[in-house]
Amino acid sequence: MLSKRGVDIQNATKVTDIGFAKCLADPYNAESNPNGIINAGTSENTISCDIVAEKLVVLNGCGSCLAALSLVLSDPGDEWLTMTPYSPVVKESVEGIPLTDIFYGDLCSQTSGENGKPFQLTVDMLEDALGQATQKDINIRGLFLINPHNPLGDIYSKQLLMDCLHFAKRHGLHVIVDEIYMLSVFDEEAEFTSVLSLEDLPDPDRTHFTWSFSKDFSISGLRCGVIYSWNKEILSAVAGVAYWFALPTVVQVTLNSMLCDEEWVAQTYLPTNRKRLRNAHEIMSKGLTRLGIPHLARSAGLYIWADFRKNFCLLQTGLINTKVATGVYEAEMEMFYELIDAGVYITPGQGFYCKEPGWFRIVFALPRDVQDQVLHRIGTVIEMKRKKSMKPKEIMCNSLLTK
Structure with missing residues (x-):
């Protein structure tokens, strides 16, 4: 079941292990086991x-x-x-x-x-x-x-x-x-x-x-x-x-x-946290929709997986031509740094080994005013890219895709 290394680790015997095991087998307790073994060998604060x-x-x-x-x-x-x-x-x-x-x-x-x-x-x-x-x-x-x-x-x-x-x-x-x-x-x-x-x-x-x-x-x-x-x-x-x-x-x-404090965990923290996450997710999702950024609306976690591929030289189907894949990865990182320059860090898909360049992970578990700034700064970069001339871009894409 274990690896060879795991077996060696399990079978390794040290004197400190022997003494500790003896204490576990017959632990001292002033009332229930006064003749048990007192552990004065393990350097541990047993007050905690x-x-x-x-x-x-x-x-x-x-x-x-x-x-x-x-x-x-x-x-x-x-x-x-x-x-x-x-x-x-x-x-x-x-x-x-x-x-x-x-x-x-x-x-x-x-x-x-x-x-x-x-x-x-x-x-x-x-x-x-x-x-x-x-x-x-x-x-x-x-x-x-x-x-x-x-x-x-x-x-x-x-x-x-x-x-x-x-x-x-x-x-x-x-x-x-x-x-x-x-x-x-x-x-x-x-x-x-x-x-x-x-x-x-x-x-x-x-x-x-x-x-x-x-x-x-x-x-x-x-x-x-x-x-x-x-x-x-x-x-x-x-x-x-x-x-x-x-x-x-x-x-x-x-x-x-x-x-x-089980009551606080179950009745206060967890339901409050879930409600805040639900609201924050809704705000970020609606904001990305307004910016025209497709994304996966899912039910858990602290983030949204968003699709920025239409900003790159991609086929309409979303499939990446292998001839231009390297260039698209470079375009993903270019956008990553443009977003950084605009004052917002979101994680590019290649940070998660995604085979499809153009996806980014955006954390939404942020205060409302910070979320607003995230969306504003992403929008600034998107608008900047949209204002670029489309005709030269289309010529470049078609050229790359037909090579």
Whole structure:
């Protein structure tokens, strides 16, 4: 189940581990176990409490959780499967310490079928991508799923989630489901299914959940992520590397205090946050529509995936001619810097490894006056581009497309 490196980490024995294990097996308590072992060996302030739960590991951020799982589940040179566009944090997390990589297929903005939608994930796409990796003799160790999705804002249906888990089981793959935006589903009619809620997991031993406080609780700098796994062997191995991803005690105490106020979390913060996100999304969506910028109106997250392609030399269908793709990527970055010069930073699609140049992620979780400025500054750049002579542009595009 574990990688070779994971087995080595799990089997490594240190004297400090032995002593700590003994204390856990027979802990001192002045009233209930006065003859138990007192832990005066671990350099820890026991005045403060840890956040503990069965099957749960707490580390310093979701990126650290992804890195720790990749570290114990794969060996250097292994790769993880996902689909573009996807959060760059995933690639950064598995490349760094674990020395693994991402192998990806590409989602497409073109719709297919009666119920199709842009950038829709299907199991057939995963099968195709895995087949390509196999042809290249790449060892795919597992599958990354981001639900709700970043940067698309999509929510996977229960059926799609189960289909993906069955796909992974067929091929003996681990699945890491990153649900870092699970509490930021702002559409009241949307149905979100967490992997934690599934009672009939196809392969529990290879299914792992990650989440962080940063997005849902608006505290990105106060890093705290969690891993939930049904596999005790893997949790044991992760514990073996947790020292390098440790969470400061002061952060644990602060977050524990916040979570203990269950009434505030459930009755005040979460509903208020969802309402604010819903309103902010509506403002940004309507503003982009006024500017003539197509975009995906989704139900979760803090951002909108917006289509600026008509500002570039693209075919009317939205498909990119491979002969001009490089030039269009350059045009995407040109617009990125024009927006920066106008005083607004939005993330270009290539930052999410999107195969279709011209898409940008725009964060809408901003105060109203700041949103107004974002839309105004984007509009300034759009208007500047529209005022440029169209005839020379059309001549250039036609020339490039016929080469």
